[in-house]
Amino acid sequence: MQENWQVLLKKQIENQYIQNWQEWADVTFSTSGLLNLTIISDLFINLSIPQRKEQIYNLLKSQVPHLSPGFLSLYTLQEAESLNLSRPQDFDAASIHTWQDLAIQAANPQNQSPVPQRELSLPRTVTFYSFKGGVGRTTALTHVAWILAMRGRKVVAVDLDLEAPGLSTAFNLQPQPKYGIVDYFYERSYLPEGIKASISITEIFGEVRIPNAKGRLFVVPAGCLSLDYIAKVDDLHANTVIDGNQNLWSVFKREIYDQLEPDVILIDSRTGINQWGALSLIQAADEAIIFLFPNEQNKQGIKLLLRSLNTLKNLSINFVFSPVPDVSKLDKVNEIYKSFVDEIKIVTDEESEIDDNDQLEIPEPLVIPYLQPIALADNYPVRALLDYYNKIVNLIDEETDEIERTNILTNSETRWKIIKSLQFPEVNAADTDKKQDFTLLFQRTNDFEKFLDHATCLIRGRKGTGKTALYWLFLKYKSDAQKLARGRLDNTVFLSAHGRYQESRPTRGQFQFIHENLQQQGGTWEAFWRAYLLLRCHQENLCNFPKNRKGEKEKFSELKNIINNLPKGKWQSEYNQVLLELSTNSILSEIVNDAINIIIHEDTKNKSQKIWFLYDDLDEDFPEAGEVRQSALSGLFQLVQSCDANRLTEIRFKIFLREDIWNRLIFDNKSHFTGRDIILQWTRVDFLRLALRQSIQSPDFKDLVNRFSPIAEDAIDQTPEDAIDKALELLWGSRRRTGNKAKYVSRWVYERLTDSSGTTFPRSLSILLTGAKEQELSYQVKSSIQTPIDRLLRSKSLEIGLKKASEKRCDEIKNEYSHLIKFFDSLKQKSALLPKEELHSIWQKSAQDIADFEEFTSFLSEIGIIQFRDKDQRYKFADIYVYGFEMIRQGAV
Numbered sequence: 056m057q058e059n060w061q062v063l064l065k066k067q068i069e070n071q072y073i074q075n076w077q078e079w080a081d082v083t084f085s086t087s088g089l090l091n092l093t094i095i096s097d098l099f100i101n102l103s104i105p106q107r108k109e110q111i112y113n114l115l116k117s118q119v120p121h122l123s124p125g126f127l128s129l130y131t132l133q134e135a136e137s138l139n140l141s142r143p144q145d146f147d148a149a150s151i152h153t154w155q156d157l158a159i160q161a162a163n164p165q166n167q168s169p170v171p172q173r174e175l176s177l178p179r180t181v182t183f184y185s186f187k188g189g190v191g192r193t194t195a196l197t198h199v200a201w202i203l204a205m206r207g208r209k210v211v212a213v214d215l216d217l218e219a220p221g222l223s224t225a226f227n228l229q230p231q232p233k234y235g236i237v238d239y240f241y242e243r244s245y246l247p248e249g250i251k252a253s254i255s256i257t258e259i260f261g262e263v264r265i266p267n268a269k270g271r272l273f274v275v276p277a278g279c280l281s282l283d284y285i286a287k288v289d290d291l292h293a294n295t296v297i298d299g300n301q302n303l304w305s306v307f308k309r310e311i312y313d314q315l316e317p318d319v320i321l322i323d324s325r326t327g328i329n330q331w332g333a334l335s336l337i338q339a340a341d342e343a344i345i346f347l348f349p350n351e352q353n354k355q356g357i358k359l360l361l362r363s364l365n366t367l368k369n370l371s372i373n374f375v376f377s378p379v380p381d382v383s384k385l386d387k388v389n390e391i392y393k394s395f396v397d398e399i400k401i402v403t404d405e406e407s408e409i410d411d412n413d414q415l416e417i418p419e420p421l422v423i424p425y426l427q428p429i430a431l432a433d434n435y436p437v438r439a440l441l442d443y444y445n446k447i448v449n450l451i452d453e454e455t456d457e458i459e460r461t462n463i464l465t466n467s468e469t470r471w472k473i474i475k476s477l478q479f480p481e482v483n484a485a486d487t488d489k490k491q492d493f494t495l496l497f498q499r500t501n502d503f504e505k506f507l508d509h510a511t512c513l514i515r516g517r518k519g520t521g522k523t524a525l526y527w528l529f530l531k532y533k534s535d536a537q538k539l540a541r542g543r544l545d546n547t548v549f550l551s552a553h554g555r556y557q558e559s560r561p562t563r564g565q566f567q568f569i570h571e572n573l574q575q576q577g578g579t580w581e582a583f584w585r586a587y588l589l590l591r592c593h594q595e596n597l598c599n600f601p602k603n604r605k606g607e608k609e610k611f612s613e614l615k616n617i618i619n620n621l622p623k624g625k626w627q628s629e630y631n632q633v634l635l636e637l638s639t640n641s642i643l644s645e646i647v648n649d650a651i652n653i654i655i656h657e658d659t660k661n662k663s664q665k666i667w668f669l670y671d672d673l674d675e676d677f678p679e680a681g682e683v684r685q686s687a688l689s690g691l692f693q694l695v696q697s698c699d700a701n702r703l704t705e706i707r708f709k710i711f712l713r714e715d716i717w718n719r720l721i722f723d724n725k726s727h728f729t730g731r732d733i734i735l736q737w738t739r740v741d742f743l744r745l746a747l748r749q750s751i752q753s754p755d756f757k758d759l760v761n762r763f764s765p766i767a768e769d770a771i772d773q774t775p776e777d778a779i780d781k782a783l784e785l786l787w788g789s790r791r792r793t794g795n796k797a798k799y800v801s802r803w804v805y806e807r808l809t810d811s812s813g814t815t816f817p818r819s820l821s822i823l824l825t826g827a828k829e830q831e832l833s834y835q836v837k838s839s840i841q842t843p844i845d846r847l848l849r850s851k852s853l854e855i856g857l858k859k860a861s862e863k864r865c866d867e868i869k870n871e872y873s874h875l876i877k878f879f880d881s882l883k884q885k886s887a888l889l890p891k892e893e894l895h896s897i898w899q900k901s902a903q904d905i906a907d908f909e910e911f912t913s914f915l916s917e918i919g920i921i922q923f924r925d926k927d928q929r930y931k932f933a934d935i936y937v938y939g940f941e942m943i944r945q946g947a948v
Contacts, residue, residue: 064118065165071114072096077132079142084162089125090115095135095142104129144781148184156337177319178211179467180308181338181451184324184332186356188219190346191377191423196323196436197225198444200272203451207269208318208459211260211311215335216325217288223261226546227434228274232261235278240303241287244295256310259329267475273315293330293338304339319451328360341467344447349376349388361395371836373450377423385422392420421446467835467842474831474847476753479824481817496752497528498745499539499772505733507543509665512695512708513728515717516735517919518674518871519816519864522711526671529709530556547665552591552708554671559594559626563676570683578639580690581697586647588668588694590630592655593618597666599658611654614646652701659705670710674871688712689722696727713871715918737815739805740776746804747771747779749824750786756847759785787827787853788846799855807857810919810933819860819935824848826856865939872918878902882940885940887932894921894930 065082072094073080081093092111099107107129115122121399130140178475183199185192193216200212214222217237242252263272278284295303311317323790324335336343345352345360361372374395376388423444480496504526505511516522529536529549537544551557561569573583592598598618637643659666670691677684695708714734737745748771751757760766764782766774780789780801787800808823809815830852834840843849848856869876878901885897898908905911912930915921921930937944 060119061163064115064122068092068094068114068116070096074098081452082163085125086162088162089123091125091127092128092412093128093140093178094128095132095140095701096533097131099129099134101133114177131438134153137226146697155674178308178312178320179451180320180322180339181342181344182322182324182335183344184336185346186353186360187348188326190348190353191429192326192346193221193225193323195344195346195375195377195423195434195444196222196321196428197448198437198441199447199451200321201263201436201858202264202441202444202448203319204263204265204268204270204272206448209271209315209317210319210321211273211275211317212323213322214321214323215331216327217277217291217331218220218325218560220280222323223274223276225493226263226274228261228263228276230261231279232259232276234259235276235284236307237278237284237287237291240291240295243934244291246297256314257305260311260315270318273317275311293334302334302338304334308339336370337616340370342373342451344373344375344450346375346377347391349379350392354391354394358396373421373447375421375423375447378425378429379422380425382422383426385420388420388422407588413863422448423786429619431509453698466558470842470847471758471832471835473753473755474828476755477824477847478752479749479821479828480752481821483652496748497524497535497539498741498748500735500737500741502733502735506709509542509707510731511733512710513717513732514709514711514735515714515732516711517714517810517812517814517816518669518867519818520735520737520814521817522713525558526551526554526669529667529669533562546663548597548659548668549667549669550561550591550595550597552588552668552670553673553676554669556669556671557591557594559624559630561626561631563678565626565631566676566687567683567880568729569635570686573638576635576639578635580646580687581693582638582644582647582690583634584691584694585651585697586634586644589637589647589655590618590621590634591668597658598654604630610646611650614643614650617643651698651706653796656703656705665705667707667709667787669706673711674713674716679874684716685720685726688716688720692720692722692725692728696724699727705923715914718917734814739802740779740818741785742805742808742815742820743776743779743801744771744774746786746820746824747782749821750783756786784846786846787848788843788850791850800850804853808860810935811916811922811931812919814859814919816864816935819864822863823853823856823860826859827852828856830855834870857934861935862941863939863940864935868920874905878905882932882942885942887934887937887942887944888924889930889932891928891930 061082065080068080068082072078073096078096080095081091083091085091094111102110108127111127111129112124115124128140129137141439147402183192183196196212200210203210212222212226213236214220215236216222219408220235223231234254236259239254239256242254246252260273260275263274278287293303297303297306308388310318313319320339322335322339325331345357357374368917374392376392377933379385379388426437426440426443428440429435501522506514514522514525528539530551533549536549553560569583570580572578573580589598614637617636621629621633637647655666673688673691677687689708695710698706698708747760747766751760751768760782763785766778766782771779780799783801787804789799791800791803804823805815808819827848831848834842834849834852865879869879878897881897881901885893889897894912895908898911902911906914912921912923916923919933920936921932923929932940932942934944936942
């Protein structure tokens with residue numbers, strides 16, 4: 056969002072004069088537009104007052120020529136100290152109580168800090184306000200309160216139109232309460248400290264008896280009209296502070312809730328700009344419903360009001376045009392309504408232009424026609440006309456067929472509480488809080504059983520498909536892993552042979568050094584990996600050299616001395632030297648081989664154990680450039696083949712490797728791993744089960760699922776897709792739009808996070824849902840955008856989340872294939888459905904030196920970025936990459 060000139064001016068002043076934390080500037084504007092400026096800076100040393108002012112005048116003239124300066128206070132630090140000047144306090148949104156407070160704040164956007172979201176709590180407070188009278192505000196409130204009570208809500212209607220009260224008369228409240236809210240406020244305003252109030256909360260409300268109502272309606276009148284009442288109103292101050300730091304309204308709200316526990320409080324506010332209107336709107340309201348007759352006078356008054364209220368971004372505002380003489384001619388209504396929309400900067404589809412077919416429309420303005428029976432009625436409601444007010448009621452309490460579910464999802468306090476509680480932790484055990492039971496988060500895919508097979512030694516997959524999660528699961532969460540294995544690994548030891556779990560390990564640069572020395576000294580990578588494995592066993596106390604076996608003591612003594620003399624702690628150069636010695640000295644290399652065969656394998660076999668050696672981070676630690684990766688990884692797989700050939704069945708390998716790296720590796724007998732490998736892939740039901748697992752990490756959402764679509768946590772893996780879908784409808788709904796031709800949300804999420812090779816990314820799911828949650832929370836203050844009644848996360852929020860997931864995925868693929876960054880950057884503003892000749896042109900400019908065109912496009916297809924569409928000779932880019940590369944999706948279907 057573009058910064059306004061006041062903010063820019065303050066930044067310019069601070070940049071020019073503020074050199075350290077002791078210096079400061081206070082920039083404030085009066086409501087008439089005069090600038091009052093205080094600057095405390097040692098840049099004023101040796102300058103006279105006229106010289107200082109001349110500097111400021113010149114600065115202001117260059118920045119804002121039309122500005123009229125008011126008071127200018129320009130001092131050095133020493134002068135400020137002598138005058139006892141102190142830095143002004145930061146703006147506190149809670150300090151806004153009056154129209155003046157609001158006007159001053161609105162005139163000083165440069166001093167505004169982000170306003171914290173109001174935590175909506177029961178009861179929700181809705182203020183009915185009008186700039187001028189005679190627009191049916193009180194009439195509407197009586198009908199709305201009645202309907203809410205009929206629907207099952209417990210409602211408290213409060214008359215704060217103190218200078219022209221009439222709510223109790225409108226309801227024909229009988230009997231009238233002994234006191235009203237004026238008496239309640241007045242006594243508490245002047246009550247001596249320590250003296251208990253004599254007027255209790257129970258004496259200021261009465262109940263309206265509604266036949267056959269599911270809920271209840273209570274009315275708090277202003278008070279009984281009398282000379283005493285007039286004197287009290289004249290003497291009351293709405294912003295009076297009582298009980299230490301509370302205002303009149305907060306005390307009342309607390310006591311009315313303690314007594315009645317209502318669902319909603321409706322306030323009939325005073326018209327115009329006055330202290331009781333300020334209390335009703337600024338201090339009390341969670342939502343304001345503003346009534347006006349569609350004429351220019353009302354329009355200007357409300358726009359003035361909105362310019363002030365716009366600083367309170369946590370206040371939901373709706374408009375009702377009433378009474379409209381001719382509802383068939385709404386041109387004036389629509390013109391005024393649009394001006395209000397522009398004034399309060401209601402965010403529409405401009406924030407999330409992701410799907411051209413999913414436009415978000417501003418709701419139609421609410422209109423109440425002129426109704427003669429209303430005008431002639433002695434008291435309210437006029438039951439025959441209740442339907443005219445249902446749309447207002449729906450703003451407060453949306454209704455669905457399942458009333459219990461609706462009460463939860465459309466009740467703001469509950470809905471936002473659930474959304475805020477949602478957490479979508481990434482499927483990465485390395486980043487998971489150890490206090491959390493990882494078995495509740497980890498999703499067993501169809502490949503998991505294949506992974507548990509001891510014979511499976513190669514786990515292939517694209518980055519982000521869960522390889523590292525498996526690696527960490529079996530190292531950091533061994534007990535959880537064994538639970539998930541359901542007894543199959545009870546006597547298995549898991550050890551990180553290489554990867555981030557073991558902090559003490561060679562770095563990428565050290566591997567380059569090792570490679571060069573292996574070449575120079577005639578060593579092999581197979582021998583290196585064997586020595587490295589032995590060293591890791593020694594570090595984990597799994598290598599117990601024999602003491603009493605005849606002949607073997609001498610055989611292993613040199614090896615034992617070499618290893619035992621290594622320094623403890625982090626990886627040091629001595630480790631590299633020892634591994635090179637054990638890899639290049641033919642005698643020591645054979646001894647290492649025997650040590651693994653005799654010491655590790657035999658000892659493990661005697662204990663009826665198996666050892667899993669896990670290898671991860673191989674793509675990051677071995678760069679693609681040069682021959683290090685090819686040589687090192689080939690040597691690792693040759694070690695596996697050697698152990699298999701020697702029938703070391705108690706030693707098992709689990710090597711996690713990126714799919715495209717495996718495809719490009721060339722070594723002898725590569726087919727040895729056929730059938731002993733798996734490719735990590737996520738089916739849709741796997742993906743949806745993961746979404747549910749992540750969502751129910753929120754106890755609030757879990758309670759919601761248990762209430763409407765119960766699924767036992769330990770049964771998620773066995774639950775069919777349609778049941779998982781039903782539970783997730785509480786999170787993101789069923790279809791993306793209305794109509795039976797709209798796509799199911801679950802399919803949309805899965806397809807958008809699946810690339811052109813059919814690979815789906817669980818990490819991207821976490822990012823999408825987290826982004827959707829953040830976007831959804833942003834709607835909490837956007838009253839013009841209708842709250843969905845069937846889901847927590849609307850489609851637009853999911854689209855914004857998809858954009859974030861795509862951006863993250865694009866960053867990851869740029870890191871994976873840094874040599875393609877120029878090509879990726881060239882895709883900006885290109886169509887996501889590219890003709891072959893256009894992609895060829897982009898390749899010529901950005902990637903011609905990497906590979907020929909056919910090889911290049913084949914590689915892009917292999918890594919899931921594009922898919923060739925033969926019917927129209929175009930390349931379609933996967934949605935998971937389109938938004939992150941800032942491509943144009945229009946027509947790419």
